[in-house]
Amino acid sequence: MTRYAPTARTTATRSPARVGYDREAVHRVLDEALVCHVGFVVDGEPVVLPQLHARVGDQLYLHGSTGARALRQAREAGLQVCVTVTLLDGLVLARSAFHHSVNFRSVVAYGLAVAVDDDEEKSRALAVLVDAVVPGRSTASRPPSRKELAATTVLRLDLEEVSLKVRSGPPIDDREDMELPYWAGVLPLLTSRGIPVPDPAALVPVEVPEHVTAWGRPGR
Amino acid sequence: MTRYAPTARTTATRSPARVGYDREAVHRVLDEALVCHVGFVVDGEPVVLPQLHARVGDQLYLHGSTGARALRQAREAGLQVCVTVTLLDGLVLARSAFHHSVNFRSVVAYGLAVAVDDDEEKSRALAVLVDAVVPGRSTASRPPSRKELAATTVLRLDLEEVSLKVRSGPPIDDREDMELPYWAGVLPLLTSRGIPVPDPAALVPVEVPEHVTAWGRPGR
Numbered sequence: 001m002t003r004y005a006p007t008a009r010t011t012a013t014r015s016p017a018r019v020g021y022d023r024e025a026v027h028r029v030l031d032e033a034l035v036c037h038v039g040f041v042v043d044g045e046p047v048v049l050p051q052l053h054a055r056v057g058d059q060l061y062l063h064g065s066t067g068a069r070a071l072r073q074a075r076e077a078g079l080q081v082c083v084t085v086t087l088l089d090g091l092v093l094a095r096s097a098f099h100h101s102v103n104f105r106s107v108v109a110y111g112l113a114v115a116v117d118d119d120e121e122k123s124r125a126l127a128v129l130v131d132a133v134v135p136g137r138s139t140a141s142r143p144p145s146r147k148e149l150a151a152t153t154v155l156r157l158d159l160e161e162v163s164l165k166v167r168s169g170p171p172i173d174d175r176e177d178m179e180l181p182y183w184a185g186v187l188p189l190l191t192s193r194g195i196p197v198p199d200p201a202a203l204v205p206v207e208v209p210e211h212v213t214a215w216g217r218p219g220r
Numbered sequence: 221m222t223r224y225a226p227t228a229r230t231t232a233t234r235s236p237a238r239v240g241y242d243r244e245a246v247h248r249v250l251d252e253a254l255v256c257h258v259g260f261v262v263d264g265e266p267v268v269l270p271q272l273h274a275r276v277g278d279q280l281y282l283h284g285s286t287g288a289r290a291l292r293q294a295r296e297a298g299l300q301v302c303v304t305v306t307l308l309d310g311l312v313l314a315r316s317a318f319h320h321s322v323n324f325r326s327v328v329a330y331g332l333a334v335a336v337d338d339d340e341e342k343s344r345a346l347a348v349l350v351d352a353v354v355p356g357r358s359t360a361s362r363p364p365s366r367k368e369l370a371a372t373t374v375l376r377l378d379l380e381e382v383s384l385k386v387r388s389g390p391p392i393d394d395r396e397d398m399e400l401p402y403w404a405g406v407l408p409l410l411t412s413r414g415i416p417v418p419d420p421a422a423l424v425p426v427e428v429p430e431h432v433t434a435w436g437r438p439g440r
Contacts, residue, residue: 044264194310194410
Protein backbone atom coordinates (compact mmCIF):
# COMPACT_ATOMS: atom_id res chain seq x y z
CA MET A 1 0.00 0.00 0.00
CA THR A 2 1.49 3.34 -0.99
CA ARG A 3 -1.60 5.46 -0.29
CA TYR A 4 -4.31 5.45 2.34
CA ALA A 5 -7.73 4.99 0.74
CA PRO A 6 -9.79 8.21 0.97
CA THR A 7 -13.14 8.04 2.75
CA ALA A 8 -16.00 10.53 2.95
CA ARG A 9 -14.54 12.23 5.99
CA THR A 10 -10.95 12.31 4.75
CA THR A 11 -12.00 13.84 1.44
CA ALA A 12 -11.55 17.61 1.32
CA THR A 13 -14.50 19.75 0.38
CA ARG A 14 -12.26 22.84 0.21
CA SER A 15 -8.72 23.15 -1.23
CA PRO A 16 -8.60 19.51 -2.42
CA ALA A 17 -5.19 20.15 -4.04
CA ARG A 18 -3.71 20.51 -0.55
CA VAL A 19 -4.95 17.12 0.65
CA GLY A 20 -3.14 13.85 0.04
CA TYR A 21 -2.97 10.25 1.16
CA ASP A 22 0.62 9.27 0.44
CA ARG A 23 1.65 6.80 3.12
CA GLU A 24 5.30 7.81 3.38
CA ALA A 25 4.47 11.51 3.50
CA VAL A 26 1.95 10.84 6.29
CA HIS A 27 4.55 8.84 8.20
CA ARG A 28 7.15 11.60 7.89
CA VAL A 29 4.77 14.14 9.44
CA LEU A 30 3.77 11.79 12.27
CA ASP A 31 7.42 11.00 12.96
CA GLU A 32 8.48 14.64 13.00
CA ALA A 33 5.72 15.85 15.32
CA LEU A 34 6.43 15.71 19.05
CA VAL A 35 2.84 15.95 20.16
CA CYS A 36 -0.56 14.99 18.79
CA HIS A 37 -4.07 16.06 19.76
CA VAL A 38 -6.46 13.20 20.43
CA GLY A 39 -10.18 13.84 20.14
CA PHE A 40 -12.91 11.58 21.46
CA VAL A 41 -16.52 11.88 22.53
CA VAL A 42 -17.75 11.81 26.14
CA ASP A 43 -21.50 12.14 26.74
CA GLY A 44 -21.95 13.26 23.17
CA GLU A 45 -19.49 16.12 23.54
CA PRO A 46 -15.97 16.52 22.19
CA VAL A 47 -12.80 16.27 24.27
CA VAL A 48 -9.36 17.09 22.84
CA LEU A 49 -6.21 16.33 24.81
CA PRO A 50 -2.52 16.50 23.91
CA GLN A 51 -0.69 13.19 23.94
CA LEU A 52 2.64 11.78 22.89
CA HIS A 53 2.65 9.38 19.97
CA ALA A 54 4.99 6.99 18.21
CA ARG A 55 4.54 5.15 14.95
CA VAL A 56 5.56 1.59 14.16
CA GLY A 57 4.65 0.79 10.57
CA ASP A 58 0.93 1.47 10.33
CA GLN A 59 0.31 1.43 14.04
CA LEU A 60 0.25 4.56 16.12
CA TYR A 61 0.86 4.29 19.85
CA LEU A 62 -0.59 7.01 22.07
CA HIS A 63 0.43 7.90 25.59
CA GLY A 64 -1.15 10.45 27.88
CA SER A 65 -4.14 10.94 30.11
CA THR A 66 -7.63 10.61 28.62
CA GLY A 67 -9.69 10.57 31.82
CA ALA A 68 -11.14 7.50 33.47
CA ARG A 69 -14.23 7.06 31.30
CA ALA A 70 -12.51 7.25 27.94
CA LEU A 71 -9.86 4.88 29.23
CA ARG A 72 -12.47 2.38 30.35
CA GLN A 73 -14.03 2.57 26.91
CA ALA A 74 -10.64 2.04 25.25
CA ARG A 75 -10.22 -1.04 27.44
CA GLU A 76 -13.68 -2.44 26.72
CA ALA A 77 -15.01 -1.78 23.22
CA GLY A 78 -12.30 0.58 21.99
CA LEU A 79 -12.51 4.35 21.80
CA GLN A 80 -13.35 6.18 18.55
CA VAL A 81 -10.68 8.82 18.17
CA CYS A 82 -9.49 11.46 15.78
CA VAL A 83 -5.75 11.97 16.14
CA THR A 84 -4.43 15.18 14.64
CA VAL A 85 -0.84 16.28 14.27
CA THR A 86 0.13 19.74 13.04
CA LEU A 87 3.56 21.04 12.08
CA LEU A 88 3.78 24.80 11.57
CA ASP A 89 6.38 25.57 8.94
CA GLY A 90 5.93 29.29 8.40
CA LEU A 91 3.80 32.39 8.57
CA VAL A 92 2.57 33.50 5.18
CA LEU A 93 2.27 37.28 4.96
CA ALA A 94 0.31 38.54 1.97
CA ARG A 95 -0.38 42.09 0.82
CA SER A 96 -4.04 41.61 1.67
CA ALA A 97 -5.18 40.55 5.14
CA PHE A 98 -7.47 38.05 3.40
CA HIS A 99 -4.64 36.06 1.81
CA HIS A 100 -2.62 35.71 4.99
CA SER A 101 -2.04 32.07 5.76
CA VAL A 102 0.29 29.62 7.41
CA ASN A 103 2.48 26.97 5.88
CA PHE A 104 1.79 23.72 7.66
CA ARG A 105 1.65 19.96 7.38
CA SER A 106 -1.19 18.29 9.22
CA VAL A 107 -2.23 14.64 9.53
CA VAL A 108 -5.70 13.54 10.60
CA ALA A 109 -6.26 9.87 11.50
CA TYR A 110 -9.62 8.38 12.43
CA GLY A 111 -10.20 5.02 14.02
CA LEU A 112 -10.77 2.85 17.03
CA ALA A 113 -8.07 3.19 19.70
CA VAL A 114 -7.62 0.19 21.94
CA ALA A 115 -5.70 -0.14 25.17
CA VAL A 116 -2.55 -2.24 24.90
CA ASP A 117 -2.86 -4.98 27.50
CA ASP A 118 -0.08 -7.33 26.56
CA ASP A 119 2.99 -6.56 28.70
CA GLU A 120 5.44 -7.35 25.95
CA GLU A 121 3.71 -5.10 23.42
CA LYS A 122 3.35 -2.36 26.02
CA SER A 123 7.02 -2.59 26.89
CA ARG A 124 7.99 -2.32 23.21
CA ALA A 125 5.55 0.55 22.70
CA LEU A 126 6.99 2.48 25.64
CA ALA A 127 10.52 2.10 24.29
CA VAL A 128 9.30 3.35 20.92
CA LEU A 129 7.49 6.27 22.59
CA VAL A 130 10.62 7.31 24.48
CA ASP A 131 12.73 6.99 21.32
CA ALA A 132 10.18 8.95 19.28
CA VAL A 133 10.83 11.97 21.49
CA VAL A 134 14.57 11.47 21.99
CA PRO A 135 16.08 8.89 19.61
CA GLY A 136 18.39 6.55 21.46
CA ARG A 137 16.97 7.36 24.86
CA SER A 138 15.22 4.07 25.61
CA THR A 139 18.54 2.25 25.93
CA ALA A 140 20.04 5.13 27.94
CA SER A 141 17.58 4.89 30.81
CA ARG A 142 16.27 2.19 33.12
CA PRO A 143 13.54 0.12 31.42
CA PRO A 144 10.12 0.00 33.09
CA SER A 145 9.48 -2.53 35.84
CA ARG A 146 6.43 -4.76 35.79
CA LYS A 147 4.73 -2.43 38.25
CA GLU A 148 5.53 0.65 36.16
CA LEU A 149 4.18 -1.09 33.06
CA ALA A 150 0.94 -1.82 34.88
CA ALA A 151 0.67 1.85 35.86
CA THR A 152 1.13 3.05 32.28
CA THR A 153 -1.60 3.42 29.70
CA VAL A 154 -0.81 3.01 26.04
CA LEU A 155 -3.43 3.12 23.31
CA ARG A 156 -2.97 1.71 19.82
CA LEU A 157 -4.59 3.02 16.66
CA ASP A 158 -4.30 1.30 13.30
CA LEU A 159 -3.54 3.82 10.57
CA GLU A 160 -6.19 3.18 7.93
CA GLU A 161 -8.36 6.25 7.54
CA VAL A 162 -5.73 8.95 7.26
CA SER A 163 -5.15 12.15 5.32
CA LEU A 164 -2.44 14.76 5.05
CA LYS A 165 -2.99 18.45 4.39
CA VAL A 166 -0.12 20.66 3.30
CA ARG A 167 0.24 24.35 2.53
CA SER A 168 3.64 25.51 1.39
CA GLY A 169 5.26 28.24 -0.63
CA PRO A 170 4.86 32.00 -0.94
CA PRO A 171 1.70 34.08 -0.43
CA ILE A 172 -0.75 34.20 -3.31
CA ASP A 173 -2.16 37.69 -3.64
CA ASP A 174 -4.74 38.93 -6.07
CA ARG A 175 -3.18 40.46 -9.17
CA GLU A 176 -4.59 43.92 -8.38
CA ASP A 177 -2.85 43.91 -4.97
CA MET A 178 0.63 43.12 -6.28
CA GLU A 179 1.80 46.74 -6.31
CA LEU A 180 0.55 47.63 -2.84
CA PRO A 181 3.42 48.96 -0.72
CA TYR A 182 3.35 46.06 1.78
CA TRP A 183 6.09 43.52 2.31
CA ALA A 184 4.95 40.01 1.48
CA GLY A 185 6.67 36.72 2.00
CA VAL A 186 7.13 33.85 4.40
CA LEU A 187 8.56 33.90 7.90
CA PRO A 188 9.83 30.32 8.44
CA LEU A 189 9.27 28.76 11.85
CA LEU A 190 11.33 26.07 13.47
CA THR A 191 11.39 24.13 16.68
CA SER A 192 14.82 24.42 18.18
CA ARG A 193 16.37 23.28 21.41
CA GLY A 194 17.94 25.29 24.14
CA ILE A 195 20.90 24.35 26.31
CA PRO A 196 20.33 21.08 28.24
CA VAL A 197 19.62 21.74 31.93
CA PRO A 198 21.02 18.93 34.13
CA ASP A 199 18.84 17.71 36.98
CA PRO A 200 19.84 19.85 39.99
CA ALA A 201 19.18 16.84 42.22
CA ALA A 202 21.77 14.67 40.44
CA LEU A 203 23.97 12.68 42.83
CA VAL A 204 26.48 11.37 40.32
CA PRO A 205 28.14 13.43 37.59
CA VAL A 206 27.17 12.23 34.09
CA GLU A 207 28.33 13.96 30.92
CA VAL A 208 25.58 15.21 28.59
CA PRO A 209 25.23 12.31 26.14
CA GLU A 210 25.24 12.62 22.38
CA HIS A 211 21.56 11.73 22.04
CA VAL A 212 20.87 14.96 23.95
CA THR A 213 23.46 17.27 22.38
CA ALA A 214 22.64 16.01 18.87
CA TRP A 215 18.88 16.13 19.38
CA GLY A 216 16.83 17.35 16.42
CA ARG A 217 13.65 16.37 14.66
CA PRO A 218 13.78 13.91 11.74
CA GLY A 219 13.19 15.53 8.40
CA ARG A 220 14.04 19.08 9.47
CA MET B 221 -13.29 37.21 37.81
CA THR B 222 -9.74 36.06 38.42
CA ARG B 223 -10.38 32.33 38.02
CA TYR B 224 -12.55 30.23 35.76
CA ALA B 225 -14.99 28.15 37.78
CA PRO B 226 -14.08 24.44 37.66
CA THR B 227 -16.68 22.01 36.30
CA ALA B 228 -16.84 18.21 36.33
CA ARG B 229 -14.98 17.95 33.04
CA THR B 230 -12.35 20.58 33.82
CA THR B 231 -11.52 18.93 37.15
CA ALA B 232 -8.46 16.71 37.00
CA THR B 233 -8.76 13.15 38.18
CA ARG B 234 -5.00 12.67 37.91
CA SER B 235 -2.21 15.11 38.86
CA PRO B 236 -4.63 17.75 40.24
CA ALA B 237 -1.66 19.87 41.37
CA ARG B 238 -0.84 20.51 37.72
CA VAL B 239 -4.29 21.86 36.86
CA GLY B 240 -5.36 25.46 37.41
CA TYR B 241 -8.01 27.99 36.49
CA ASP B 242 -6.20 31.31 36.80
CA ARG B 243 -7.64 33.60 34.16
CA GLU B 244 -4.48 35.53 33.37
CA ALA B 245 -2.36 32.39 33.17
CA VAL B 246 -4.90 30.87 30.76
CA HIS B 247 -4.84 34.02 28.65
CA ARG B 248 -1.04 34.03 28.47
CA VAL B 249 -0.99 30.49 27.10
CA LEU B 250 -3.74 31.22 24.57
CA ASP B 251 -1.92 34.36 23.45
CA GLU B 252 1.43 32.65 23.08
CA ALA B 253 0.15 29.69 21.06
CA LEU B 254 0.06 30.09 17.29
CA VAL B 255 -2.33 27.26 16.62
CA CYS B 256 -5.15 25.53 18.46
CA HIS B 257 -6.87 22.20 17.89
CA VAL B 258 -10.63 22.38 17.69
CA GLY B 259 -12.65 19.24 18.41
CA PHE B 260 -16.31 18.74 17.55
CA VAL B 261 -18.66 15.86 16.93
CA VAL B 262 -19.99 14.82 13.52
CA ASP B 263 -22.36 11.84 13.36
CA GLY B 264 -21.41 10.92 16.90
CA GLU B 265 -17.72 10.73 16.07
CA PRO B 266 -14.87 13.08 16.96
CA VAL B 267 -13.18 15.45 14.52
CA VAL B 268 -10.08 17.47 15.45
CA LEU B 269 -8.75 20.16 13.14
CA PRO B 270 -6.02 22.78 13.57
CA GLN B 271 -7.20 26.38 13.47
CA LEU B 272 -5.84 29.82 14.18
CA HIS B 273 -7.21 31.64 17.19
CA ALA B 274 -7.13 35.07 18.78
CA ARG B 275 -8.39 36.17 22.16
CA VAL B 276 -10.18 39.40 23.01
CA GLY B 277 -10.95 39.50 26.73
CA ASP B 278 -12.92 36.33 27.38
CA GLN B 279 -13.83 35.70 23.80
CA LEU B 280 -11.85 33.40 21.57
CA TYR B 281 -12.11 33.83 17.82
CA LEU B 282 -11.38 30.79 15.66
CA HIS B 283 -10.50 30.73 11.99
CA GLY B 284 -10.00 27.72 9.76
CA SER B 285 -11.95 25.09 7.90
CA THR B 286 -14.37 22.86 9.82
CA GLY B 287 -16.18 21.20 6.94
CA ALA B 288 -19.60 22.17 5.66
CA ARG B 289 -21.73 20.35 8.22
CA ALA B 290 -20.01 21.65 11.32
CA LEU B 291 -20.09 25.13 9.85
CA ARG B 292 -23.83 24.88 9.19
CA GLN B 293 -24.30 23.81 12.78
CA ALA B 294 -22.18 26.72 14.05
CA ARG B 295 -24.42 29.03 11.99
CA GLU B 296 -27.68 27.51 13.21
CA ALA B 297 -27.65 26.27 16.81
CA GLY B 298 -23.96 26.70 17.56
CA LEU B 299 -21.33 23.96 17.59
CA GLN B 300 -20.17 22.27 20.79
CA VAL B 301 -16.40 22.44 20.70
CA CYS B 302 -13.37 21.62 22.76
CA VAL B 303 -10.51 23.97 21.92
CA THR B 304 -7.09 22.80 23.06
CA VAL B 305 -3.82 24.69 22.90
CA THR B 306 -0.50 23.09 23.81
CA LEU B 307 2.87 24.74 24.26
CA LEU B 308 5.81 22.36 24.54
CA ASP B 309 8.48 23.85 26.76
CA GLY B 310 10.92 21.02 27.14
CA LEU B 311 11.72 17.33 27.08
CA VAL B 312 12.13 15.85 30.54
CA LEU B 313 14.69 13.05 30.59
CA ALA B 314 14.66 10.94 33.70
CA ARG B 315 16.92 8.08 34.75
CA SER B 316 14.00 5.71 34.39
CA ALA B 317 12.01 5.40 31.17
CA PHE B 318 8.88 5.56 33.32
CA HIS B 319 9.53 9.06 34.63
CA HIS B 320 10.25 10.59 31.24
CA SER B 321 7.90 13.46 30.62
CA VAL B 322 7.47 16.74 28.82
CA ASN B 323 7.23 20.22 30.21
CA PHE B 324 4.17 21.87 28.72
CA ARG B 325 1.39 24.36 29.23
CA SER B 326 -1.98 23.32 27.85
CA VAL B 327 -5.36 25.05 27.86
CA VAL B 328 -8.65 23.23 27.30
CA ALA B 329 -11.80 25.29 26.68
CA TYR B 330 -15.28 23.82 26.26
CA GLY B 331 -18.32 25.63 24.95
CA LEU B 332 -20.65 26.52 22.15
CA ALA B 333 -18.92 28.11 19.17
CA VAL B 334 -21.08 30.35 17.04
CA ALA B 335 -20.42 31.80 13.62
CA VAL B 336 -19.77 35.54 13.60
CA ASP B 337 -22.31 37.06 11.20
CA ASP B 338 -22.04 40.74 11.90
CA ASP B 339 -19.68 42.33 9.35
CA GLU B 340 -18.26 44.80 11.81
CA GLU B 341 -17.46 42.14 14.42
CA LYS B 342 -16.04 39.86 11.74
CA SER B 343 -13.84 42.63 10.43
CA ARG B 344 -12.52 43.37 13.92
CA ALA B 345 -12.01 39.65 14.59
CA LEU B 346 -10.00 39.20 11.41
CA ALA B 347 -7.73 42.11 12.32
CA VAL B 348 -7.22 40.55 15.74
CA LEU B 349 -6.53 37.14 14.16
CA VAL B 350 -3.90 38.60 11.83
CA ASP B 351 -2.31 40.53 14.71
CA ALA B 352 -2.36 37.44 16.95
CA VAL B 353 0.00 35.72 14.51
CA VAL B 354 2.10 38.76 13.57
CA PRO B 355 1.54 41.74 15.88
CA GLY B 356 1.18 44.93 13.88
CA ARG B 357 0.37 43.16 10.64
CA SER B 358 -3.30 44.09 10.29
CA THR B 359 -2.41 47.73 9.66
CA ALA B 360 0.44 46.74 7.34
CA SER B 361 -1.76 44.94 4.81
CA ARG B 362 -4.89 45.73 2.83
CA PRO B 363 -8.02 45.25 4.98
CA PRO B 364 -10.63 42.76 3.76
CA SER B 365 -13.25 43.88 1.26
CA ARG B 366 -16.93 43.20 1.80
CA LYS B 367 -16.69 40.23 -0.56
CA GLU B 368 -13.66 38.82 1.26
CA LEU B 369 -15.44 39.21 4.59
CA ALA B 370 -18.39 37.25 3.24
CA ALA B 371 -16.01 34.49 2.09
CA THR B 372 -14.38 34.19 5.52
CA THR B 373 -15.63 32.12 8.42
CA VAL B 374 -14.94 33.16 11.97
CA LEU B 375 -16.29 31.32 15.00
CA ARG B 376 -16.56 32.83 18.47
CA LEU B 377 -16.31 30.91 21.73
CA ASP B 378 -16.93 32.49 25.11
CA LEU B 379 -14.26 31.46 27.60
CA GLU B 380 -16.19 30.12 30.58
CA GLU B 381 -15.35 26.45 31.07
CA VAL B 382 -11.59 26.54 30.87
CA SER B 383 -8.62 24.87 32.53
CA LEU B 384 -4.87 25.07 32.32
CA LYS B 385 -2.47 22.19 32.84
CA VAL B 386 1.21 22.81 33.44
CA ARG B 387 4.24 20.57 33.96
CA SER B 388 7.52 22.31 34.59
CA GLY B 389 10.85 21.72 36.23
CA PRO B 390 13.36 18.87 36.39
CA PRO B 391 12.67 15.13 36.17
CA ILE B 392 11.47 13.42 39.34
CA ASP B 393 13.08 10.03 39.63
CA ASP B 394 12.55 7.44 42.30
CA ARG B 395 15.11 7.71 45.06
CA GLU B 396 16.58 4.28 44.30
CA ASP B 397 17.31 5.34 40.70
CA MET B 398 19.26 8.47 41.60
CA GLU B 399 22.67 6.86 41.27
CA LEU B 400 22.05 5.16 37.95
CA PRO B 401 24.68 6.20 35.42
CA TYR B 402 22.23 7.99 33.11
CA TRP B 403 22.16 11.70 32.39
CA ALA B 404 18.92 13.31 33.54
CA GLY B 405 17.63 16.80 32.98
CA VAL B 406 15.54 18.97 30.70
CA LEU B 407 16.10 19.80 27.06
CA PRO B 408 14.29 23.12 26.58
CA LEU B 409 12.35 23.59 23.35
CA LEU B 410 11.58 26.85 21.65
CA THR B 411 9.83 28.06 18.56
CA SER B 412 12.18 30.27 16.62
CA ARG B 413 11.99 32.01 13.30
CA GLY B 414 14.17 31.62 10.25
CA ILE B 415 15.20 34.29 7.79
CA PRO B 416 12.21 36.01 6.13
CA VAL B 417 11.73 34.83 2.53
CA PRO B 418 10.36 37.64 0.34
CA ASP B 419 7.64 36.75 -2.15
CA PRO B 420 9.49 35.82 -5.37
CA ALA B 421 6.57 37.29 -7.36
CA ALA B 422 6.97 40.75 -5.78
CA LEU B 423 6.71 43.58 -8.33
CA VAL B 424 7.76 46.45 -6.08
CA PRO B 425 10.72 46.39 -3.70
CA VAL B 426 9.65 46.71 -0.05
CA GLU B 427 12.08 46.56 2.84
CA VAL B 428 11.43 43.83 5.43
CA PRO B 429 9.39 45.68 8.07
CA GLU B 430 10.10 45.69 11.77
CA HIS B 431 7.00 43.64 12.62
CA VAL B 432 8.65 40.82 10.64
CA THR B 433 12.27 41.20 11.74
CA ALA B 434 11.25 41.67 15.40
CA TRP B 435 8.73 38.82 15.37
CA GLY B 436 8.61 36.67 18.48
CA ARG B 437 5.96 35.13 20.68
CA PRO B 438 4.64 37.05 23.68
CA GLY B 439 5.81 35.70 27.00
CA ARG B 440 8.85 33.83 25.68
